[in-house]
Amino acid sequence: MAEEPLKRELANDEALAEEVADEHERRALEKTWGDEPGFWGWLASTNHKTVGKRFIYTAFGFFILAGILAVLMRVQLARPESTFLNPDLYNQIFTMHGTTMMFLFAVPVMEAVAVFILPLMLGARNIAFPRLNAFGYWVYLFGGIMLWVAFVMNVGPDAGWFAYVPLSGPEYGAGKRADFWAQMITFTEVSALVVATEIITTFFKLRAPGMSLNRVPIYCWSVLVMAFMVFFAMPTIAWASACLMMDRLIGTHFFNPAEGGDPLLWQHLFWFFGHPEVYIIFIPGTGFVSTILSTFSRRPIFGYTALVLSLVSTGFIGFGLWVHHMFATGLPRLGESFFTGATIMIAIPSGVQIFCWIATLWGGRPRFKSPMMFVLGFFFIFVIGGMTGVMQGAVPVDLQVHDTYFVVAHFHYVLIGGAVFPLFGAFHYWFPKVTGRMLGEKLGHLTFWVMFVGFNLTFFPMHILGLRGMPRRVYTYQPHLGWGDLNLLASAGGVLLTLGVLLFIVNALRSLRAGVLASDNPWGAATLEWATTSPPPAYNFLYPPTVDSRDTLWTQPADQPVVVGLRSDVREVLVTRTLDAEPDLKAEFPDSSIWPLLAALATTAMFIGTIFTPWAFPVGMVPIFATLTGWFWPKKRQAEERPPEEVKQKHGKRYYKLRGQES
Amino acid sequence: MSARPNIDVSNLPTFAFGHRPLTWWCTWSLILIEGGMFVVIFATYFFLRTPVPDWPPGVAYPRPFWGTVNLVIILVSCLPNHWAKKAAESLDLRGVRVWLAVMIVFAFAATAVRFVEFGYLNCRWDQNAYGSIVWVSMGAHLLHLVTDVLDSIVLLALLIVGPVEGTRFTDASENALYWYFVVALWVPLYVIIYWVPRWM
Ligand SMILES: [Cu+2]
Numbered sequence: 001m002a003e004e005p006l007k008r009e010l011a012n013d014e015a016l017a018e019e020v021a022d023e024h025e026r027r028a029l030e031k032t033w034g035d036e037p038g039f040w041g042w043l044a045s046t047n048h049k050t051v052g053k054r055f056i057y058t059a060f061g062f063f064i065l066a067g068i069l070a071v072l073m074r075v076q077l078a079r080p081e082s083t084f085l086n087p088d089l090y091n092q093i094f095t096m097h098g099t100t101m102m103f104l105f106a107v108p109v110m111e112a113v114a115v116f117i118l119p120l121m122l123g124a125r126n127i128a129f130p131r132l133n134a135f136g137y138w139v140y141l142f143g144g145i146m147l148w149v150a151f152v153m154n155v156g157p158d159a160g161w162f163a164y165v166p167l168s169g170p171e172y173g174a175g176k177r178a179d180f181w182a183q184m185i186t187f188t189e190v191s192a193l194v195v196a197t198e199i200i201t202t203f204f205k206l207r208a209p210g211m212s213l214n215r216v217p218i219y220c221w222s223v224l225v226m227a228f229m230v231f232f233a234m235p236t237i238a239w240a241s242a243c244l245m246m247d248r249l250i251g252t253h254f255f256n257p258a259e260g261g262d263p264l265l266w267q268h269l270f271w272f273f274g275h276p277e278v279y280i281i282f283i284p285g286t287g288f289v290s291t292i293l294s295t296f297s298r299r300p301i302f303g304y305t306a307l308v309l310s311l312v313s314t315g316f317i318g319f320g321l322w323v324h325h326m327f328a329t330g331l332p333r334l335g336e337s338f339f340t341g342a343t344i345m346i347a348i349p350s351g352v353q354i355f356c357w358i359a360t361l362w363g364g365r366p367r368f369k370s371p372m373m374f375v376l377g378f379f380f381i382f383v384i385g386g387m388t389g390v391m392q393g394a395v396p397v398d399l400q401v402h403d404t405y406f407v408v409a410h411f412h413y414v415l416i417g418g419a420v421f422p423l424f425g426a427f428h429y430w431f432p433k434v435t436g437r438m439l440g441e442k443l444g445h446l447t448f449w450v451m452f453v454g455f456n457l458t459f460f461p462m463h464i465l466g467l468r469g470m471p472r473r474v475y476t477y478q479p480h481l482g483w484g485d486l487n488l489l490a491s492a493g494g495v496l497l498t499l500g501v502l503l504f505i506v507n508a509l510r511s512l513r514a515g516v517l518a519s520d521n522p523w524g525a526a527t528l529e530w531a532t533t534s535p536p537p538a539y540n541f542l543y544p545p546t547v548d549s550r551d552t553l554w555t556q557p558a559d560q561p562v563v564v565g566l567r568s569d570v571r572e573v574l575v576t577r578t579l580d581a582e583p584d585l586k587a588e589f590p591d592s593s594i595w596p597l598l599a600a601l602a603t604t605a606m607f608i609g610t611i612f613t614p615w616a617f618p619v620g621m622v623p624i625f626a627t628l629t630g631w632f633w634p635k636k637r638q639a640e641e642r643p644p645e646e647v648k649q650k651h652g653k654r655y656y657k658l659r660g661q662e663s
Numbered sequence: 664m665s666a667r668p669n670i671d672v673s674n675l676p677t678f679a680f681g682h683r684p685l686t687w688w689c690t691w692s693l694i695l696i697e698g699g700m701f702v703v704i705f706a707t708y709f710f711l712r713t714p715v716p717d718w719p720p721g722v723a724y725p726r727p728f729w730g731t732v733n734l735v736i737i738l739v740s741c742l743p744n745h746w747a748k749k750a751a752e753s754l755d756l757r758g759v760r761v762w763l764a765v766m767i768v769f770a771f772a773a774t775a776v777r778f779v780e781f782g783y784l785n786c787r788w789d790q791n792a793y794g795s796i797v798w799v800s801m802g803a804h805l806l807h808l809v810t811d812v813l814d815s816i817v818l819l820a821l822l823i824v825g826p827v828e829g830t831r832f833t834d835a836s837e838n839a840l841y842w843y844f845v846v847a848l849w850v851p852l853y854v855i856i857y858w859v860p861r862w863m
Binding site: 129193196199206231232236238242243248256259260265268269273466548558561562563564565574577578583586587629633 | 675684697761778788793796817821830
């Protein structure tokens, strides 16, 4: 062969020999970890980057849909006594807007970014439980589609995003509208919980050697706190929505006061979930902020330990605040005082974070690139939102502004300021890593300014409207009330905000086609996702990295060790110890598979069926169980190839004898 | 092999027990989620109980006989469960098969008795809020029983038709852990369903 002399020559040169070995490894890993080609392979993918991208695009799609609904509402409210939307459609639209934004955009998109970024940042080859990850995505997608199909067919929920009983109960909520809402909760809750499981396991078990807990990047801590909050918040809403469906379908009386039930039970259950939900959305947002600030200030984040502790304590305190949504229900005075105290206390960890960020900026050499601009915008908006939040923690203020546009203004400042601006910062920051191309910087700045001005124009006037008595969720108002001008201003701001989002889409599409090619680490950042190519290969790292500090790419020597000895012919990953991340086990991840999709379809059939008949529950369990069995059943050939070394050591010949006899 | 400094992990084991393998984290995630759900269910029970003077409201006390039988079955099942877990952790294939099979018999019996129990609750789910919470919390636990029976059967089938892998022993150990959780749920639920109405 002509290759032979060539090979010999290469082997003389040590560096070239290494390159040949690397190329060999690269091909093997590509074959092992890559998605299968074609449509089937696309459906079967369990790669966290493929699934993560899908997740992000889908969540962004729902963001656009919910944004369109917001525009429709602003058109309706731009002038008094408008007849653009009728009251019934308006009810469906504001309910769909809130529901879609909270359940189909905000929580999923935060998890989606984590699905993509977390394994890279920790130096792992894939997320833990990759098939579960694919399943989580499909269930989310189908749940979202179900809700929107229902809406298009005029069966959209219409009782607000928190679906208070009795309005959503069997007595007043006729038809199937509230059922679709309640079942959408089940879909998104299953999806959120499985992704949270993956995040927690990845965080604790798949970190690069050397990344002891005190070296984990802040962003990873923030998604860990988010995942734990999902664990403790989601079961409550799942239980609540199950009770609501049962009240509506099989005649239980959980919320029926005539038979010993209690509508306030719904409010407790909903807000025990609903308040932490806000933190589930905004804590990863603060993770983006810390990451972007550190990179663009060109220094390690100030107060790492304080930041981690304040994230964790925000997570805990977040569960002790739910009653502040119920001050108007006539609870005992002492209870109200307690929850006022707790609500104001949340300002402490938030304040700690803000001071750490200011100190980081202060001691750094900031570069005002587009991701950084969104972070600065976040500061401004979020501080206003936080302050109006503390105001409403006081019961008298809350009673005054309850159910007015003041509340609408407040939570849009918190959610858009605390989550959407950092998220757009994160889009601009990680776009080169995800796509391999840089986003246009000029257009990025323009996007920021248009969004920032548009946002404040839209929502600041709502504070004043609320103080002037305009209630939320009214489809129109009379001219003599004097709310027309500020509403017109808010609607004009809405146009600008929409334009800002469109600019981002244009920028992204243009950059995807013709953007500057991104290097591995275009921002000069410190975390591991920048230690591989942009975009990363299917297996993430040719040799899994190790780290020597929190900001490892800034501090590590050129010959920082890598991990070798993992098989490249199967999807073998390194499992490290929980606290110090020392190598502990080699685990084999399953191949790509169509079963998660089939299981998600079976689950969808059961969930949608139970909207119409309780029998769909037992009957629907059969295909779910069948698909799950298919999912977990190992492929015989592969299982036989797995060398059970430890089993052999224990049993020696006896093991094989046993096996020979019985299989 | 690469000439750069490296950590060679080729000699690490491919499976382990306790908190080292990923499976354990999945099991505990499930336990935290489901456990949280039951805490909320219990809270709902007492939330509905608190404002009512007579409990159960307008219906007879549930009869505790079959519930107590089930308590005994479920508690005794901890023994074969324990042995199955021990056998798994000492890679004793025959032991796992035997004790897992015994465990399944117990879990199956508990499931069957559960269906009988519903007949002795002396209320219907659509009668009042008390009936709703009693039926639904019992049903939620039933769902856990059924799930555990089914996935234990699949695991047993895998252990019998093979090929036997190291991780299969981890699965058996985790399966036993999950059954302990199902047991731990029934104890407070039993007290709440059958005795709280009499005592409180
Ligand atoms: Cu709140």
